[in-house]
Amino acid sequence: MSETVQRVKISDLHAGMQNVDIVGSVVSLQKKELKNDRGESVYYYGILGDETGTISFTAWMFPSTVRSGDTIEIKRASVKEYKGVNRLYVDSNSEVIMRPGETVQVKRSYSQIKIKDISMTQPYVTLEGRISNVKQKELERDGKKTQMYYADLDDDTGRIRVSSFDRPLKEDGFVRIEGAKVSEYNGRFRITIGSRTSVAEIKPSFKVGERVYDIREISSPIGGITVSGFVVSMGEKSGLVIRCSACNQRLDDIHCPDHPEAPISYDIFAYFNIDDGTGNIQCTGGKNVFLKELGFTDEQFTPANKAITRRSVFSGLQEKILGKAIVANGDVSRNQAGLSLRLSSFSHVDEEFVKKLMTHMEADFQ
Numbered sequence: 001m002s003e004t005v006q007r008v009k010i011s012d013l014h015a016g017m018q019n020v021d022i023v024g025s026v027v028s029l030q031k032k033e034l035k036n037d038r039g040e041s042v043y044y045y046g047i048l049g050d051e052t053g054t055i056s057f058t059a060w061m062f063p064s065t066v067r068s069g070d071t072i073e074i075k076r077a078s079v080k081e082y083k084g085v086n087r088l089y090v091d092s093n094s095e096v097i098m099r100p101g102e103t104v105q106v107k108r109s110y111s112q113i114k115i116k117d118i119s120m121t122q123p124y125v126t127l128e129g130r131i132s133n134v135k136q137k138e139l140e141r142d143g144k145k146t147q148m149y150y151a152d153l154d155d156d157t158g159r160i161r162v163s164s165f166d167r168p169l170k171e172d173g174f175v176r177i178e179g180a181k182v183s184e185y186n187g188r189f190r191i192t193i194g195s196r197t198s199v200a201e202i203k204p205s206f207k208v209g210e211r212v213y214d215i216r217e218i219s220s221p222i223g224g225i226t227v228s229g230f231v232v233s234m235g236e237k238s239g240l241v242i243r244c245s246a247c248n249q250r251l252d253d254i255h256c257p258d259h260p261e262a263p264i265s266y267d268i269f270a271y272f273n274i275d276d277g278t279g280n281i282q283c284t285g286g287k288n289v290f291l292k293e294l295g296f297t298d299e300q301f302t303p304a305n306k307a308i309t310r311r312s313v314f315s316g317l318q319e320k321i322l323g324k325a326i327v328a329n330g331d332v333s334r335n336q337a338g339l340s341l342r343l344s345s346f347s348h349v350d351e352e353f354v355k356k357l358m359t360h361m362e363a364d365f366q
């Protein structure tokens with residue numbers, strides 16, 4: 001093995017390099033657990049940056065004390081091409097050293113993309129979209145008060161959550177956000193507007209309308225999309241959910257262990273798969289989506305109504321959605337099983353549409 005260590009900058013990395021020594025700032029960091037027949041293993045992946053650029057990395061060993069924003073030195077890493085992009089590999093031969101007190105200014109290289117093309121391999125992006133659902137919250141950071149703004153950003157391909165430090169976001173305003181940081185939180189993408197992000201009002205150059213996707217096109221956890229397809233299966237634990245009215249937790253029994261005296265309330269949860277001939281995706285939905293479909297108002301859907309049983313809610317859902325063609329709107333999130341669509345609304349489709357969908361699906365099986 002060659003012992004020639006090369007101290008390099010990120011912009012000089014190319015595929016095939018070995019024994020690379022690099023100092024950089026951890027822009028993002030995720031831990032992943034793998035289970036296979038040989039047991040469990042853990043690896044880390046993320047993005048490392050320096051003053052010349054950023055690169056994604058995969059690490060089979062990594063100090064558990066390292067956090068996003070830390071400066072580290074990696075010795076004896078290698079660079080390989082993965083899916084057409086250079087990637088830094090840290091293996092058992094490598095060494096990762098913390099460099100506390102050192103700061104590296106990360107060069108932000110970013111291009112303008114659509115919301116559907118957001119991915120964790122591009123840590124900073126430029127997006128244009130419409131701001132809505134603005135909420136404001138005061139935070140204390142290092143003894144200083146900061147205003148945080150949270151909102152949705154919509155373009156013609158999807159929706160994403162935005163957090164902004166100190167920079168107000170205007171309801172219904174169209175903006176160009178340059179150099180926002182991308183992160184994944186609770187299985188959903190979001191972007192952050194920080195001190196080095198620029199925000200400018202623009203005239204809209206696109207329409208924010210219904211974003212209809214073929215299921216096979218859905219590859220990332222973005223919000224505000226529409227798909228249509230047949231409900232091909234429904235989860236057997238779908239149906240009536242009993243909750244404690246005091247703490248709202250889901251109960252197996254009719255008494256909450258923490259609030260045995262509190263009355264219970266009724267809720268609905270359903271999970272099912274829809275297929276549109278191009279692919280299938282798991283969907284979930286709650287009371288807001290299905291109550292009307294089951295023929296109840298909020299006032300009628302209570303434990304006082306003895307006509308409501310676990311069996312009646314399950315078979316009601318089965319009758320209304322299983323095997324039916326539906327149009328579903330919602331937000332995609334990533335969980336252990338892959339991507340899933342949380343419905344905010346759904347509707348049945350008319351016969352004409354069903355015929356078109358059938359042709360689409362049959363063509364797929366030929």
Ligand SMILES: [Zn+2]
Nearest residue numbers: 244247256259
């Ligand atoms: Zn409770």
